[in-house]
Amino acid sequence: MISLGEFIQDLLNPDLAFLPKALLVAVMSSVVCGVIGCHVVLRGMAFIGDAVAHAVFPGLAIAFVLQGSLVIGGAVAGVVTAVLVAVFSQNRRLKEDSIIGVFFVAAFALGIVIISTAPGYAGSLQQFLFGSITGIPDEDVYVVAIAGAILLLVAFLLHKEFVAVSLDREMARSAGLPVFWLDLALYVLVTIAIVLSVQTIGNILVLALLITPAAAARLLTDRLGLMMFLAPVIGGASALVGLYLSWSLDLPAGGTIVLVATAVFLVAWFFAPRHGLLARRRRHGSARTPEQEAENQGVAAGERATLGGVPTG
Template sequence: MSLVEFFTGPWHLPFMQRAFAVAVIITGLVCGVVGVYVVLRGMAFIGEAVSHSAFPGVALAYAVQGNLLLGGALAGLTTSLPIALVSQNRRLKEDTVIGVFFSCAFGLGIVLVSTQDSWSTDLSSFLFGQVLAVGPEDVWTAAGVGAVLVTVVLLLSKELVAVSLDRETSRAAGLPVMRLDLILYTVVTATIVMSLEAVGNVLVLSLLITPAAAARMLTERLWAMTLLASLIGGTVALAGLYVSYAYDLAAGGSIVCVLTAMFVAVWCLAPRHGLLARARQQNRETWRPTADQMAPT
């Protein structure tokens, strides 16, 4: 199916328009902006931890016939906030603390699921995503929550960057490091829970990390990195949904695969930090004549 056929046909279907709106809001706006600070902080592991720690909350909500996303959000916060608090003790590295709480939460989720006789489509959609099934209320919820999260991050941008680059200097300068950690962990948790509907628990980390990582290869400036991450995330999410519909593939998996392909392309072709640019630079340095070679004989 060509792009012309797509935009003159399936594009006008209400469910497809809702899927595009949610994908752009979550992947482009929210994950693009929040992911920048996750990449700068080097805390990709927390994204994986929160997405998996939401599992017991979803399993418990399913067991009591409650709201799956609300259960996931509460479980994610119950895991991420203690991680932020325990990580203040610099005797333990952040990834060590994450590993302790993350494995415990996921183990609890497995125990809760084992109490159920069978899986349902609701629980499987949490694991693998179901962006094509979102309703009008989901679009407005994503837009409202996303606007709040992006506003919080942008208002605290300077402080979050300072803490990400040098925690001890930030603490000495009087910045509330622990409070900023708690805010960032809360924002990351909310972003991940929002993204579960788009790609599911298994693939959510890609939305948070890949657009920001690609933008990091293209620029050194924070504002440009934030803008590029949002543009890359939104554009690629649309491309992934098009691929999904045109070839009858899973929507969440298609978005993640297109995102990864885009990152590989940027990693190879980035003008300053890409693989080809570095190879050319090394080649020029290898063949640059030395002073002895240039001296007249």
């Protein structure tokens, strides 16, 4: 295993130009997924995130066959599928998860059919499914940077509206918020975040980059603002540590990054100061008095009130 100093030297080595490029893309993708993942976690949209990862596949396949940009191809396919889901979900006869199951799996199947028509498709399919972080072209680095910045800007501008819909859809609708268009906007943001990360850790593992850092941050704080700061920090740090371990131990980069993020989540699950397993057991193990019950109820109410970043006192 190489030392951290040797890893830094490799990053600065002109003959290993792909390594700092891989690190930059991994960190940028993790930051974007961390912010968008907070809304996904709060709204219980993990299944939608997984489905979007499947939906971008035909766009990736078409872009590969035509030798175009994988990021742009995946984004177009994901956005088109997200729009179809949002439109068809307006029919209340079928629940949203059923519509998602139909369209996103069909999109993935279409991608497999398209990629199978290309010569040497087996290797290409493995690249799509498991990532190829060291083979990212220079132009895709710029695409990830620009698209990521735009995505974060849109998420910031629609932050209050997304939070309102997450807390109570019916109240948001009665307040005059365009819930359908906000849902569609969030679908599109999730799609772009996933497309930016597919080359980093692959189509199969990309959901982890969207969900795991945000879930860990959710355990560490009750405030959405702080959660949206912690999630990209956790994701970016996981990308850095994961790429270092991958380079040192000759392990797959995508899988290693995901395992590092999962380790952070497990630490938060056990040791988070308020919502960790040990903290909850200490509270439940102590003698329950009326004062303690009132305090626990106050904590729960405070958590709900601070989801939008509003202090409770």
